[in-house]
Amino acid sequence: MSTTQSERLRELLEPLVSSQGLDLEEIEVDSVGRKRVLRVVVDSDEGADLDAIADVSRALSAKLDETDAMGQGEYTLEVGTPGAERELKEHRHYVRATDRLVRFQLTSGDELVARILTVDEDGIDLEVPGVKGRKATARRIAFENIDKARVQVEFNRKSNENDADMKEEEEA
Template sequence: MSTTQSDRLRGLLEPLVSAKDLDLEEIEVSRAGRRRVLRIVVDSDQGVELDTCAELSRAASELLDESDAMGEEEYVLEVTSPGAERPLTELRHYQRATGRLARLQLNDGDELVARILKADDEGIDTEIPGVKGRKPTARRIGFAEIAKARVEIEFNRKDGKNDIAADSENDILNDMHNEEEA
């Protein structure tokens, strides 16, 4: 997708997404056979409910139909949340991942898995799980040290929530509903 089209779509859709108290995380236009797919990824501090995705999908569809941002060619619209193993690229992503495990690839080449305890403007406070009976260790990691970060799926989270049941079920339901809408 060209920067111009991306900027036009973001400018068109961001106010609509913000009006629903959501963050516009990503806009992606790709090809699926002869059709194009416009994928809009949204999130919020409380997560994204299926009904919210459906409402946003209808409103975005109307708005896109009224504009020429997608041109005349057919496309499929998908509105979804980031998913279970979402990448962490913004402060708000780290704040939303507080209490969760994350795989961090550091600029020096090291890779570690740590639980995010707190995130602020400079970096994150983490707890690195102990190995072979050792106690967990605390570590402060600045954002400048992090090359990539991604939430890790946990089957037995400390807080008792199951990532697969919560995140994947919502994503599957969102995708199924959005496909029905298109």
């Protein structure tokens, strides 16, 4: 059974990323002219700050330098996080998106934008915003009925008790 370069890189790098307290979300190898670019996307339940990204980047670079996983040619290593409008693929992604507004493409072909309230093993409980002054409604969706889901950027994000607590701490 042959494995792709991305699969071999994942096997090599995932234990190292995990040892740094992060999840390896994605690996992508692209050719840009004569150079290659290795993009590694990491995240955690608490998020990954710049210090964590720098630490894991140094560790990955050292590991890649001591192996021939990228071959003999030049390459650039880019380490980052999934970004604001991340696609939700794994159960942990939905858990991390709790209280966030998400656009869902359902297997029925319907599209829905709703806020994730809770996540369990079978599905998610949502708050669907009301339209034209109507109250928000509750809805449950099983994971098997979700084709795609992507976090939405909110400029006027719904505030909750945690946001108020954080604001009070900042003012103190």
